[in-house]
Amino acid sequence: MIIIMKDGASKQEITAVEEKLTQFGFQTHPIYGETKTVIGAIGDKRQISMNEVLLMSGVENIVPIMRPYKLASKELKQERSTVDVGHGVIVGGDKLAVFAGPCAIESEEQFIKVAKLVKESGANILRGGAFKPRTSPYAFGGLEEEGLRIMRKAGDMLGMPICTEVMDTRDALLVAKYADVIQIGARNMQNFKLLREVGRVGKPVLLKRGLASTIEEWLMAAEYIMSEGDSDVILCERGIRTYETSTRNTFDVSAIPVTQELTHLPIIGDPSHASGTYKYVPALAKAAVAAGADGLMIEVHDCPECASSDGPQSLKPEKFDMLMKELKGIASAVGKEL
Amino acid sequence: MIIIMKDGASKQEITAVEEKLTQFGFQTHPIYGETKTVIGAIGDKRQISMNEVLLMSGVENIVPIMRPYKLASKELKQERSTVDVGHGVIVGGDKLAVFAGPCAIESEEQFIKVAKLVKESGANILRGGAFKPRTSPYAFGGLEEEGLRIMRKAGDMLGMPICTEVMDTRDALLVAKYADVIQIGARNMQNFKLLREVGRVGKPVLLKRGLASTIEEWLMAAEYIMSEGDSDVILCERGIRTYETSTRNTFDVSAIPVTQELTHLPIIGDPSHASGTYKYVPALAKAAVAAGADGLMIEVHDCPECASSDGPQSLKPEKFDMLMKELKGIASAVGKEL
Amino acid sequence: MIIIMKDGASKQEITAVEEKLTQFGFQTHPIYGETKTVIGAIGDKRQISMNEVLLMSGVENIVPIMRPYKLASKELKQERSTVDVGHGVIVGGDKLAVFAGPCAIESEEQFIKVAKLVKESGANILRGGAFKPRTSPYAFGGLEEEGLRIMRKAGDMLGMPICTEVMDTRDALLVAKYADVIQIGARNMQNFKLLREVGRVGKPVLLKRGLASTIEEWLMAAEYIMSEGDSDVILCERGIRTYETSTRNTFDVSAIPVTQELTHLPIIGDPSHASGTYKYVPALAKAAVAAGADGLMIEVHDCPECASSDGPQSLKPEKFDMLMKELKGIASAVGKEL
């Protein structure tokens, strides 16, 4: 940590800061420049608030040197992690993980139909929503436990792990009873109570990036889950909010190499929510794989125009099938299998 | 609702769209241009997903005409609402509501000390955090029920209503037992389960704007609460995330006149969270009042450098007192009392 | 164009709007709803300001139906355009265009050395800066005409077209004398006088997207150039400004499929400026090609640590060579050659 003193900070102010830092167990190293003095402080104090120093007389700013997350960081673990999500599917290895299925589960018949189709095209994890976060209180909110039951039945029938979202701390155990992977949605990325609760149930977690979260905040959210003892976190980039309106969100493809530099956790891309329209899903899916993603999450619906939620961004099964074929060449060009 | 057809959409495509709209109970009015056809559709169908139409052959786009919120809208209620928060304090009238207090409640002694000071300076509602959302899992998370008890005691002692945040559906009843105003924090603005739960407990709600929420999404979050029967919602602008880093967030002062155009709900400003540093709090507080806000929420701490949370943005009691004096002239210039 | 009237607009207000529109040569089609009236107006009046209507009594909003650009639009020309930049290089066809070279031209020896290396690796267009936009007035601003002379010499020696930036209307003819492709930088994307001037000199133009420009504004900037008679415009996505700071800008990979939907103009990606660091350039370059870009612009420097500008984002020639090899597989997977 570096403490930058204001221009013309007095000797007493500098000494006072050094004394405070020493009390906190830091070693201090002042550096006197012509106009400015800075103080290097040695010690790892991630969890201590530096307010007391920041607000001292003569202090201009504090520059942290260490990253605020530990368990999620590459400083802790150099090699990339893999997450075993069951049914023989590993997220984070050479084989790409493809989570596919409809946005919301509408009926058993519909879900099983789509599930079979996406499996045939090569998807290896089923996705679907039983609890749906909806911007409007008047929109369809999901089948809830009945939806979970349907997903589980489809997963067991097809030998595929299932992934679904939890929105409420009160539902964490219920969702964990059915799901192989528990999803934290973008709007709940900083629902800290939910992160803790999900971290305690002992299932792999798919952590979507918040709509306007920095990569550091995202890794801090992973840290919340991991600090409860659950290290099986899969990151999912799903687009960030920017000023551009031609897509619903802006797919931050850079997040793939950036997180791979900062954390050992695997990362997948969700082009469906990023673009908001099926038209751009294939291009973004290819971009994500080419950039090094460990997998994809793609919405597929056999009748997008009758979907109860997010139809416009769902691929029809035949388009999904074509995309999976096109992705093979890209996966292979970056040393991955599909 | 206006359906815009693609250039060169065929007669059959246009007819098919009209038939679909008619099934949904709309009256249709096609307008044939030289290159484009648009179809006006009459009927109020806010809660119906338009996907089925949007994905029909030949359709380019749909332009909604009605706003998606009802209970919160000025279309429903022209005159501005007031919210009675108890102890004789009304938010939304001629007298400004000033919520003040420390970020987190640290001890009974500390809270009561600050509470007395802010009351003397003219604050009329006490604020403080018992449950604290923290970016790091290793940071202080609040005193929880003990904090609520302390706030209640201070409120009763000083005859002031108290406002505090709830973060978890499981704590909604507990918080409602103690608080006069329940706060939904920025990170939970789209925690829809929490919005519904809070809407059911029958207390006034202070709804902070999400960090990257549009004003429309914010009003939809208010609609969630109101759709559960609770119409006592107070909006709070607390800064939005932008590319600028010289302040923690960008205080969107325009949100004050914009919401006053769109909704009857009262709105206050929170300059402390917006700026992230006490230095800019007075200027932003004055700006909010001048722009027409119904009140302010300001963090005050008698020892910012020893605060367990958000010290750098807290005003010392003497600075708060000075600010309150300066605000009087501005309040009076815009026809308000302080 | 659709005019949306306010709730409760009077018959007289509606009639007055219809009369005004009729004066402007529109045919009007009012649609009377229960609470709202909207008026469809037929006619193509892109260049007419609608203020006079927007500010009439009773008018709530105007929704345009037509896009504001014409020459750049796919409505005008369905098939994708190609741009012949000389020396047998076509931008926009099956073969990817790779613009490579150092950020700034520092000396003849340095530039020719890098030029030879990038050619060997498969680049087909040389890039380099003779006039450099620098945030600080104290930074190196480029060799100016001497830089142009060096580039031309290298291009002629190696049989490659050259691309360089112009920053000032007064230099447009000078740059055109030397360059095969004239670059408009991100900061000048809405320097309308420069767009017009460059549109008049009759050379292919590489138009970088502005740092915070929407895709629509970008296509309007292309329209400026094209409206002067120059249809040889190549778009270049180079990252947009967002709140995320782990990369210098956010590479908006979606801009590739979006522009391909809206315009016939070719588009390339610039991962160097988007990321601001060489580490992420390969991942973003692959993403751009996978998403369907017509080419890339990549900074290459044989000694990034001694570069006078933008060294941190420059690839060393050996890394560029390795990237070009990796890109071959991706290009081939999307039906392109490299």
Place this chain on the structure above:
Amino acid sequence: MIIIMKDGASKQEITAVEEKLTQFGFQTHPIYGETKTVIGAIGDKRQISMNEVLLMSGVENIVPIMRPYKLASKELKQERSTVDVGHGVIVGGDKLAVFAGPCAIESEEQFIKVAKLVKESGANILRGGAFKPRTSPYAFGGLEEEGLRIMRKAGDMLGMPICTEVMDTRDALLVAKYADVIQIGARNMQNFKLLREVGRVGKPVLLKRGLASTIEEWLMAAEYIMSEGDSDVILCERGIRTYETSTRNTFDVSAIPVTQELTHLPIIGDPSHASGTYKYVPALAKAAVAAGADGLMIEVHDCPECASSDGPQSLKPEKFDMLMKELKGIASAVGKEL
């Protein structure tokens, strides 16, 4: 400047960095932590690119300590500057500067009519556009020199200084011949050639903040002008681009106290361009004055619905007059005169 070495950087790497810094004339002060070494480097080298150090083996990052601007900084000059714009008007003192007038100059009659009205209401500087930056190449671009002549005539007739925009280096002398204050528009804030050219003509400059410029970039643009010898720069906050669409831009009212902390230059607010609609102009104008702005720039048009440019954001003269009256109380509450 602080150089942060990577975890586990070797002794040789550290020594090499120290040697390089010493060559550059810095004194070095290494601080050895348990996992990290940082090197403090003393010396003011703002204009030297630190790439050579940043790219050395073992270096993770460089943290600058000094701000990159000098002439514009408060480190250079503590007391706030004032700018004498002629006709007895001083920008930056106790009396607020109010720039008012139509967006574009349309005719002598129209301009003089509006000029008289704004003068009567208390405006002290005339504004108007002779050269207009327009998003569409098909829109009205201004009367050019004829517009300048009209403004000058009005200014001389009414004894008021005039302010107008220059967009092209070739027009700088022409504009300087007529105008008392030369405006650099938001889109040209980083048109570095234009900044230099305007800095050389010796007239006060009104420098609008770029649409997506940080405050630091804005002050660097001021530094460009000042580095040419012109210290009479007035900053103008006019809204920044964010994700929010209910206003055209987001008026960053915080920029007022932030710039007052960082620079001695005066700052005014432009609520017209920020909001994009006249409805929100009064609230934002009051907010700016309450936050401490040195003045305002407001568009006024006697017939907004017939304005050739930006009509929807123009106040009618009677609304401007009412606003000026309301502003008096606010100005007085913050110790200013109007």
